[in-house]
Amino acid sequence: MEFSDHILLQVLRDPEKMATLSLSEWDALKPLARSTLVISKIAALAHKLDLLDLLPEQIVPHLTSAHVFAARHDRAVRWEVNRVQRALRDVNTPIILLKGAAYAISNMACATGRVYGDTDILVLKDRLGEVENSLTRHGWDTDEDNEYDERYYRTWLHELPPMRHRERGTVLDVHHNILPRIDKLQINIQLLFESAIPINGTKVCVLSPPDMVLHSAAHLFRIGNFDHGLRDLADLDELIRQFNNLDGFWDSVLDRAQQLKLTLPWYSATRYVEYLFHTPIPDRVKRTVAKWAPLWPEVPIIDRLVKRAVLPRKIDDRDVRRQMAISLLGHWPLPRLKVTMTGLFWIKRMPWFAKQEKT
Amino acid sequence: MPVRIGPFTMNFKTNVNGLAEAIHYLYADFSIINECDFIDYRVSLMRAGGLRRWIAPYMTVVAEGTSMFSKFPVNAAIPYWEWGLNRCIARFAQHYLILHAAVIEKHGNALMIVGSSGSGKSTLCAGLTFNGWRLLSDELALVSTEDHCITALARPITLKNESLKIIQQLGSHVKTGPVSHGTVKGTVAHVRPPTDSVDRVNERATPGWFVLLSYQPDAEIQLEPVTKAQAVMQIAHNAFNYGTLGVDGFKSLTQVVDTCDCYNLTYSNLDEAIALFNGDQFAIKNNVELHEAI
Numbered sequence: 003m004e005f006s007d008h009i010l011l012q013v014l015r016d017p018e019k020m021a022t023l024s025l026s027e028w029d030a031l032k033p034l035a036r037s038t039l040v041i042s043k044i045a046a047l048a049h050k051l052d053l054l055d056l057l058p059e060q061i062v063p064h065l066t067s068a069h070v071f072a073a074r075h076d077r078a079v080r081w082e083v084n085r086v087q088r089a090l091r092d093v094n095t096p097i098i099l100l101k102g103a104a105y106a107i108s109n110m111a112c113a114t115g116r117v118y119g120d121t122d123i124l125v126l127k128d129r130l131g132e133v134e135n136s137l138t139r140h141g142w143d144t145d146e147d148n149e150y151d152e153r154y155y156r157t158w159l160h161e162l163p164p165m166r167h168r169e170r171g172t173v174l175d176v177h178h179n180i181l182p183r184i185d186k187l188q189i190n191i192q193l194l195f196e197s198a199i200p201i202n203g204t205k206v207c208v209l210s211p212p213d214m215v216l217h218s219a220a221h222l223f224r225i226g227n228f229d230h231g232l233r234d235l236a237d238l239d240e241l242i243r244q245f246n247n248l249d250g251f252w253d254s255v256l257d258r259a260q261q262l263k264l265t266l267p268w269y270s271a272t273r274y275v276e277y278l279f280h281t282p283i284p285d286r287v288k289r290t291v292a293k294w295a296p297l298w299p300e301v302p303i304i305d306r307l308v309k310r311a312v313l314p315r316k317i318d319d320r321d322v323r324r325q326m327a328i329s330l331l332g333h334w335p336l337p338r339l340k341v342t343m344t345g346l347f348w349i350k351r352m353p354w355f356a357k358q359e360k361t
Numbered sequence: 362m363p364v365r366i367g368p369f370t371m372n373f374k375t376n377v378n379g380l381a382e383a384i385h386y387l388y389a390d391f392s393i394i395n396e397c398d399f400i401d402y403r404v405s406l407m408r409a410g411g412l413r414r415w416i417a418p419y420m421t422v423v424a425e426g427t428s429m430f431s432k433f434p435v436n437a438a439i440p441y442w443e444w445g446l447n448r449c450i451a452r453f454a455q456h457y458l459i460l461h462a463a464v465i466e467k468h469g470n471a472l473m474i475v476g477s478s479g480s481g482k483s484t485l486c487a488g489l490t491f492n493g494w495r496l497l498s499d500e501l502a503l504v505s506t507e508d509h510c511i512t513a514l515a516r517p518i519t520l521k522n523e524s525l526k527i528i529q530q531l532g533s534h535v536k537t538g539p540v541s542h543g544t545v546k547g548t549v550a551h552v553r554p555p556t557d558s559v560d561r562v563n564e565r566a567t568p569g570w571f572v573l574l575s576y577q578p579d580a581e582i583q584l585e586p587v588t589k590a591q592a593v594m595q596i597a598h599n600a601f602n603y604g605t606l607g608v609d610g611f612k613s614l615t616q617v618v619d620t621c622d623c624y625n626l627t628y629s630n631l632d633e634a635i636a637l638f639n640g641d642q643f644a645i646k647n648n649v650e651l652h653e654a655i
Contacts (some may be wrong), residue, residue, distance in 0.1 A: 026397045033403055036453070060399045067455035074605040219622055311516025317403060 010034050011278055015237060017047035017290050021056040028061045033317040038232040039117055040067070040285045042072035046115025054124065068115075075117045079106045082121045083171055087206050089140035095129040098198050098219065100177065104208040107201055112240035116233070120164065120173040126195065127178040134162060134176065141168050154350040158184045158341060179222055180217050184337040186283050186348070189262045211245045212258040219271030220264050223337065228311035232278075235312065238271055239279035252287045265294040274308055307331050363394040364441050367514040367562050368503075369450070374405040379539065380438045385622035387538045387551050392441040396527050402449050402470060408435065415488060424449035437544040443519055443551060457512065459601040460506040462571075462627035464490050464497035464511055468645045470569030471511045472515075472638065473502050473621075475599050478546075481576035484524035485607040487552055488631045489638055491531050493570045496558040497566060506606070506613045508624040509620070510565040515558045519541065525550050527631055570643065571596065572602040582633045584642075585625045589615075 009031055020064045023031065035041035045065035054062055078228060084102055098104075100122040106111040125133050130169050141164040144152070155163040160179035167174070181190050194217075209217055210361050218241060219347035222234045243245055259268040272291050275281040283291075289292075310327035341347050375381055388532065389539060404424045415421065422429040422445030425553035429445040429452075451459050463474040470625075472494070474480040483499045490496040497513040504511055517538065518542050520528055525548065529535055536553040573595050595616055597603045603610040628634045637643070 029399045033425045058399070060401070063454070063456045064401070067453055070455040070602075070606060070609075074607065077607060119582055 006174075006277055006280075010038075010040070010313065013044060014040065015279055017044070017051055017053070020048055020051075020053050022043070023057075024058060025058045027089060028058060030317070031204050032061065032064055034313060036064075036068075037314055037317075038312070040233055040236060041069040042075075042117055043115040043233075043236065045069040046294055048070065050114070072115045072117055075115070076106060078172070079118045079121060080102055082170075082174070083107055083206065085140070085167075086121070086137075086174065087204065088122060089136055089142075090125075090133060093125075093129055093132045093136050094128045094135065096195060096198060096200075097203070098124040098194070099206060100180070101206050101221065101237075104214065105241075107206070108208045110241065111244050112127060112237040112267045116237070119230075120175050122175045122177060122299055124177045124180065124191075124194070127191070130162070130176070130178050134165075137165055137174065137176070142166065143168055145173070150346065150349045154346050157346060158182060158344075161308045180220060184341040185224055186335065186338050187220075187224065187263055187266070190262065193262065211248060211253040213262075215241050215245065215255060215271070216259055216262060216264045216268060219267040223267040223270045226331075228308070231308070231328075231331075232312040235271075235275055235278055239275045242275065242281050242283075246282065252284055256287065256290055259294075265291075266296060269294040269296070270304065278312065302336070304331075307334075363397045363400055365392050366389060366516060368512050368634070369401040369454075370399065370501055372400045372403045373448075374403070375407065375438075375442075377408050377435075377438045380406060380442060383439050383443050383538050383551075384442070386536075388554050389553065390452040390556045396481060402453060404429075404446060404449055405444065406438060417442060418503050421450050422448075427452075437549075437625055439539060439551065440519065440541050440546070440549040443517065446516065448612050450501055450503075450589050454503065455602055455605055456506070458503060458506055458603070458606055458610055458617075460498070460596060460603075460612055460614075461601055462502040462596070463499045464502045464513075464566070465494040466497055466511075466513075466566040467494050467643070469567055471497065471502075472565035472570045472572065472643065473511075473568065474572050474574050476574035476576075476594055477599070478575045479576070482574055483518055483520055483577075485525060485574065485628070485634055486630060487518045487520060487524075487528045487535075488531070488554060488635050491528075491535055492635050495561060501601070504613060504617055505565075506609050509613060509617045510567055512565055513558070513562045515554045515562045517553055519549060519551055521549050521578070522547045528588065529615065557591060559600040568570065568617045568621050571618065571621050572626050573624070574626050574628070576629065580627050581627045582630065582637060583625075583627045584637060587623050587626060589618050589623060592621075593618050 012146050013031065033043065035044055038163070045068040048065055050059065054065065078115045079102060083099060086097065099107055102116060102118040103121050105116065145166045146162045152163050155161065160182045161175050161177040165174045165176065181187055181189060194209060195214050197210040197213060199210055200207050208214065213291060215238065218234070218238050222231065226234060228251060267293050272283055276283055307327040307330055310324050311331055314321040363370050396572045402424055404422065406420060406593050408420050417434045418435050420435055420441070422441055423432045424445060429448045430441050460473065460475070463482045465472050465486060474482050474485055481554060486499045496515050497511055498516065499518040501514065502511055525537070529537060537553045538553065539597065540548060540550040542548050571592050573592065596618065597614060603614060606613070
């Protein structure tokens with residue numbers, strides 16, 4: 003059987019198929035959907051298409067539970083954005099919401115039934131100090147207790163160390179760029195600020211459609227965590243399908259990918275969403291994107307790793323080969339040589355060598 | 362192997378020596394299902410393999426492909442197994458309002474004992490379970506969001522430190538499993554649920570009383586009524602998914618508390634507490650409308 007014929011992928015592509023699944027097919031599907039975080043998406047689709055009455059009664063409580071859980075996430079992310087907006091009302095910077103928070107606030111189709119992790123925002127780099135001070139005054143604390151980790155974040159990454167809210171326990175990631183400084187791809191972040199779209203005239207913004215899909219692709223394929231790779235690729239699929247109706251969307255993405263030097267992640271993104279979700283991509287776009295492919299051995303290797311990483315093969319136990327693929331994808335592409343020659347880079351990766359120096 | 366635990370079919374799996382035997386002992390009265398098309402929750406407790414077998418060994422509880430507890434020491438397999446099951450249900454059964462409470466039942470009415478860790482909740486629950494009450498759960502009150510009845514699990518009762526001896530002194534009909542020393546919560550052991558409670562696991566109970574419990578060494582036993590508003594605040598604070606359910610959580614909880622008598626209880630002596638709950642005040646609750654609602 004082709005990998006893309008997997009029952010879970012079939013259901014995500016064609017939710018009506020849910021009504022035809024047998025109880026034992028659901029039994030196999032449910033834990034996979036749960037561990038890849040798409041069960042609440044399936045629950046939302048079942049509700050929306052009014053399929054619940056047609057499903058075996060044993061699966062219904064699981065879908066209800068996932069639906070309740072996703073509704074909670076939706077409320078929580080909206081409240082979090084509201085609180086961040088309030089905390090930063092005196093700081094003169096646009097607040098660009100990234101990923102999940104942006105999908106929720108702009109009511110994208112992919113926000114339906116989505117669960118959220120940390121809230122991600124992007125602010126101007128020269129306002130970073132003010133932003134951090136304001137957030138600290140309004141209840142967020144830097145989570146990192148390790149001095150080296152903190153220095154590593156501030157020197158080489160594209161974000162502050164994660165900030166946790168003292169009362170809510172929620173985590174906020176404050177970015178000043180979308181790719182870390184250790185990455186070989188470096189983009190002109192000013193371009194994203196220039197075309198960001200304000201929400202209801204406030205300074206809370208979301209990225210423009212081409213930037214939104216490019217960021218989603220760059221995030222997953224440069225610094226992403228494939229633990230939830232399937233969920234993130236499903237987001238991309240739904241974003242593309244939704245923006246497909248906009249005039250000139252595809253040309254602007256192609257232009258923008260070249261301008262931001264994000265051609266490589268866009269190649270990967272289109273390759274895998276089309277493979278997994280049969281996303282409609284025009285042929286002329288595919289011809290252009292094909293030229294952006296990496297050198298030969300990389301494509302088949304990444305193909306194998308992505309297939310292993312997006313879906314677990316075992317449901318009772320840890321899928322060791324999947325964990326290995328996730329870990330390899332997490333370390334690929336390799337960081338810039340210049341970075342690997344600093345002590346901080348290695349202390350972050352092998353903290354046990356630095357223990358005795360810790361204050 | 363699939364086991365039926367209250368409303369859930371669960372599949373248990375482990376590669377840890379002694380855990381399977383302990384589970385067999387503690388869950389002896391539960392029925393194993395041989396042929397089964399659908400498993401609600403797959404739970405496994407596995408010891409890390411490879412080099413980790415010898416160097417700094419650890420174990421992990423995974424439910425439904427999601428880690429419940431990871432990297433805990435090898436001497437605490439049984440407590441972590443039970444805590445892992447609690448966490449699995451609290452995380453994946455959001456179709457119930459799940460309160461952090463011990464639940465026991467008499468004449469169809471549920472007594473829900475709410476209290477933070479160390480309040481003597483499980484001790485009192487075990488004491489009453491072996492003195493005329495039926496065990497529903499020592500940790501999770503599964504409240505239906507539709508008719509507000511409580512679904513039973515009848516899983517083993519977790520006892521810590523001194524309370525273990527107190528409960529073992531109740532008599533030889535109290536069967537305790539292996540004892541784990543030096544866990545994060547001290548010495549921990551589990552009591553096998555009485556056969557009658559397991560046999561009647563499918564009988565739901567109507568909410569009857571809430572008792573907000575605190576244990577104070579050498580204190581005189583003291584039972585005081587509390588207002589419904591105070592009770593709601595404290596129970597919500599102790600609930601697993603009150604916030605997750607949002608408006609439904611508020612509606613269900615306030616409606617349940619409305620039908621119950623609510624008390625604060627301070628106690629230090631288990632026998633006194635057992636006598637209190639087997640006295641007139643906690644005899645049959647005559648709430649007519651509720652019985653009709655069932």
